[in-house]
Amino acid sequence: MARALRIIGLETIPNIKPGDDIADLIVKSCIQEGINIDDGDVIVVAQKIVSKAEGRILDINSLKPSDEALKLSEVTGKDARFIEAVLMESREVVKASPGHLITITRHGITCANAGIDRSNVSGLENIVTLLPINPDVSAEKIRRKIKVLTGRNVAVVISDTYGRPLRNGQINVAIGLSGINPFKDYRGMKDLAGYTLHIKNIALADEIASAAELVMGQAQEKIPVAIVKGLKIKIENNHTAEKLNMDKEKWLFK
Structure with missing residues (x-):
């Protein structure tokens, strides 16, 4: 080295x-x-x-939350539309608790929110980037x-x-x-x-x-x-x- x-x-x-x-x-x-x-x-x-x-940019306002997203929103306190985006990018939900949602992404990465992020995108809460x-x-x-x-x-x-x-x-x-x-x-x-x-x-x-x-x-x-x-x-x-x-x-x- x-x-x-x-x-x-x-x-x-x-x-x-x-x-x-x-x-x-x-x-x-x-x-x-x-x-x-x-x-x-x-x-x-x-x-x-x-x-x-x-082009992996998404407006979560375009999403309709599923029943699973709505249930996870109640548990985590996160926006159900944001959670729907997370579910779209995930193989499996590992852990859901207040303020936290851990999943395994389609790539096999275990991380928070399937790697979906609002920072350094547009400054708007509804615009996110996907991995x-x-x-x-x-x-x-x-x-x-x-x-x-x-x-x-x-x-x-x-x-x-x-x-x-x-x-x-x-x-x-x-x-x-x-x-x-x-x-x-x-x-x-x-x-x-x-x-x-x-x-x-x-x-x-x-x-x-x-x-x-x-x-x-x-x-x-x-x-x-x-x-x-x-x-x-x-x-x-x-x-x-x-x-x-x-x-x-x-x-x-x-």
Whole structure:
């Protein structure tokens, strides 16, 4: 692993509209800001701009709440139309309690409100963004286009904010990726004392997403893309962020 990293936030990404080419905007911003894209860079992209570019924006006023949404609204205190949107994007409701609705999304991510969010969209309560239909495919498209535009072989991570069970506060995690193994697996290796490691399998993509969030921010920073340099990773194909999702059968707490 690297001894030192550089994380550079792009400050000139414009407000994203449906149909925008994220890769093209990243390359243009790098040129404008004098930042080189190099082989082995990891480009972290906020889920919100990917969703906007892909038109994953919804006016919940257009929805008619189902009976299930109405019942969950009574339990959670949330808008029944918002809950209907959550149900549309979910495989299963895991937990409903006052102020909280935890589901498993269509992607297999266990999170609050199926990842549906009102922040940094329009400022209106009724307009929300949905997660990309397939974040791994979204990351792959961005990575391939950057290769076409620059000739550089990079990895792409799509990040989103995530509330951690049994821990206060949120972090950013990888919900989509391309060109990078989501794990750094130490199992089978020996530690400094010669002990063979049996469990340690680091969620590398999540750690990259969290590190990038330190420069990207969550509110008025206007930095939806960060470039991580110096990781010395091997660019690899055929990996997905879905591997980071734990199967329900393996949950220790239910």
